[in-house]
Amino acid sequence: MTINTDHYLRVNELKNYLYCPRTSYYSLCLSLERETDLSKAGHEAELTTKRQMKRRKRALHAVHEGDRVFDVALVSHVYEIVGRLDEMVVTEKGVYLIDYKDTDKDHGYWHVQMYAYQLAALEMGYNVLGCYVYSIPKKTYRALTFKAQHHQTFLRIRQELARMIADERCPQPIDHIGKCRVCQYVRFCNDVF
Numbered sequence: 001m002t003i004n005t006d007h008y009l010r011v012n013e014l015k016n017y018l019y020c021p022r023t024s025y026y027s028l029c030l031s032l033e034r035e036t037d038l039s040k041a042g043h044e045a046e047l048t049t050k051r052q053m054k055r056r057k058r059a060l061h062a063v064h065e066g067d068r069v070f071d072v073a074l075v076s077h078v079y080e081i082v083g084r085l086d087e088m089v090v091t092e093k094g095v096y097l098i099d100y101k102d103t104d105k106d107h108g109y110w111h112v113q114m115y116a117y118q119l120a121a122l123e124m125g126y127n128v129l130g131c132y133v134y135s136i137p138k139k140t141y142r143a144l145t146f147k148a149q150h151h152q153t154f155l156r157i158r159q160e161l162a163r164m165i166a167d168e169r170c171p172q173p174i175d176h177i178g179k180c181r182v183c184q185y186v187r188f189c190n191d192v193f
């Protein structure tokens with residue numbers, strides 16, 4: 001039986017919601033997808049890194065030997081989320097999850113996003129041995145570990161997103177002008193400047 005996943009949330013949307021809930025509203029309720037030079041540059045950096053990483057024989061120094069798989073589709077039917085993980089290292093004992101980032105600063109998104117990937121991977125039957133973020137500018141790996149609070153945060157965001165979509169309610173703007181200045185939706189927000 002094929003399960004329809006069209007309405008499932010993308011894992012990236014959790015990150016966007018944490019950045020500013022309104023970006024999720026524009027994307028999910030109004031179907032507005034906008035790209036700025038900044039977001040394009042970040043995307044390009046990730047693509048370039050992926051190409052370089054695929055060529056490197058032993059990419060993840062922090063992880064044991066294993067088969068590397070790229071752009072791994074992950075899905076959780078329990079939480080109705082889908083995502084595409086940058087890299088998975090498959091070992092005899094289990095797998096390591098790796099996500100590439102075009103920044104070395106964690107603005108509080110990394111754990112929630114990776115936690116969602118881990119939830120999906122576990123549900124799909126993978127034995128997850130560890131999770132890492134690869135910082136493109138620093139060329140370093142950072143291991144992520146999770147606490148109960150990450151599960152609570154994940155559930156809260158998942159629920160808030162579902163409610164926002166159901167109500168089609170535009171959230172309040174965030175109180176962080178620096179984020180608005182580089183936001184791809186700034187032209188739609190006439191109440192932030």
Ligand code: SF4
Nearest residue numbers: 020173180183186189
């Ligand atoms: S401009 Fe500011 S308030 Fe509007 S969507 Fe972007 S970050 Fe959110």
